[in-house]
Amino acid sequence: MTLPSIKGDAIAAFPAERQKATVVTLPPAVSRRFDITALATRLAQSIVPPLVVLLVLLAVWQVAFSGPGSSLPPPSEIWNESSDLILDPFFVNGTQDIGLGWRVIVSLERVAIGFGLAAVAGVLLGALVGQSVWMMRGLDPIFQVLRTVPPLAWLPISLAAFMDSRPSAIFVIFITAIWPVIINTAAGVRNIPEDYRNVARVLRLNQVEFFFKIMVPAAAPYIFSGLRIGAGLSWLAIVAAEMLTGGVGIGFFIWDAWNSSRLTDIIVALVYIGLVGFLLDRLVGFVGVIVTRGAAAS
């Protein structure tokens, strides 16, 4: 019954991480003041080191690229030329001259659609594949190959198929994000303990009841690790997708800035993309922790 190929896959390697999520409620009697000091200490511990490193890196960057013939702008020049983008993410000076916050929102909307579709389709397909040994044997190698195709490579095919930029862009996000969702869901479904299946059989749960009441909750930890990877990938695809659509997204902004040689703007946009991607990853991870809290086998 077991196919080792997926189990050992790095993508599915997460249950160890989940164990940390067990939440122990503290007795409410603990003094408030003590809590705040502890919190402040922990905050300082997690914020100060990256801040120091960041400052050092900026300093090195400033020194290294300050020469007259340097190819990239130093931080000071970025500040001089693009401080408007940095300071106010939500200004509106005209249809194309808007803050990067607005652009991020437009891009997130696009990602939400593409990733949402990938999540739903990925979980359904993964469930189907995970239920059947032969589906697994037939499809798994294909998925493993397809998931390595970079987002940009899907562009031409997508355009040819849809002949319209909007659905093509969403398809690129979709097709980039779906593989880890399928692969991890399938792994989760295959790992559902035989006992849970027997409980379902004794109760005569039908397919739909089994899907919602046993399969999804039992595989939830796997599904969420797939969703998390998928969310990251779909954000990675945003620049490729928006090269097609144009408009006001953050991805298109970079493409546009490159075409008009605004290097400093590009660097600011990169920081935005990085931070948003980071938050997105944390968000999906957080939702996963909340949702799968009870799924740890005991």
Next chain:
Amino acid sequence: MSAYLKLDYIGKSFSRGGKVSEVLRDIRLTIDEGEFVSIIGHSGCGKSTLLNLVAGLTPVSSGAVLLENREVNAPGPDRAVVFQNHSLLPWLSVYDNVALAVTKVFRGRKSKAERHAWIMENLDLVQMAHAADKRPGEISGGMKQRVGIARALAMEPKILLLDEPFGALDALTRAHLQDQMMDIHARLGNTMIMITHDVDEAVLLSDRIVMMTNGPAATIGEVLEVPLPRPRERLALASDRTYLRCREAVLKFLYERHRFVEAAA
């Protein structure tokens, strides 16, 4: 006159990679309604396989399982199973684990309020009502097993199948749960089949003890009546003649005539 449950020349073989291994052969047994039957035998002889056949979780290779004269060959809530490792769903509370079964079995027959009352009644029966909102991960092994029993009882099964229900528990908890089982059996009069490897447990709880020979191709070696009156008191029985005679009979069967031989394979 026909039996409530009839195992009619049941045989079971597994084939794995072209190799067929016969696990059970010619199992014949009839069980009356309300009877408590234990199945005892050395590990690996096929007790769980037999229980799964009755549950319908595995198909028989030959013969048939007849419940009230009708052949059963698929699992169903009329033959509720208490699994050895409780198999509660860890993401559901104790209440919701029982509710899953009750909703599925009684939807359309009981109103929502009636179903709630029925869930609580069954949790009460195993003295777990106080932990209704706890998750399985937050309660002890003995409690989990009790919830598993409550879930099975709540299906109002014709037959309750228990696969070494107390095997993983410490002696004190086990004794406590055995008493509760006797109490439940006396109150509800369910038909129960329990697998055990504990001779005292078998004698204490059963009306009849089914002793299985060693595999491969295991079959029923002997069936022992336990003519002890109920209710039974564990302490009083410790020196009871009949009790000791039954105990000895089972021990003799297991350790003299069908001594466990380490399988060659």
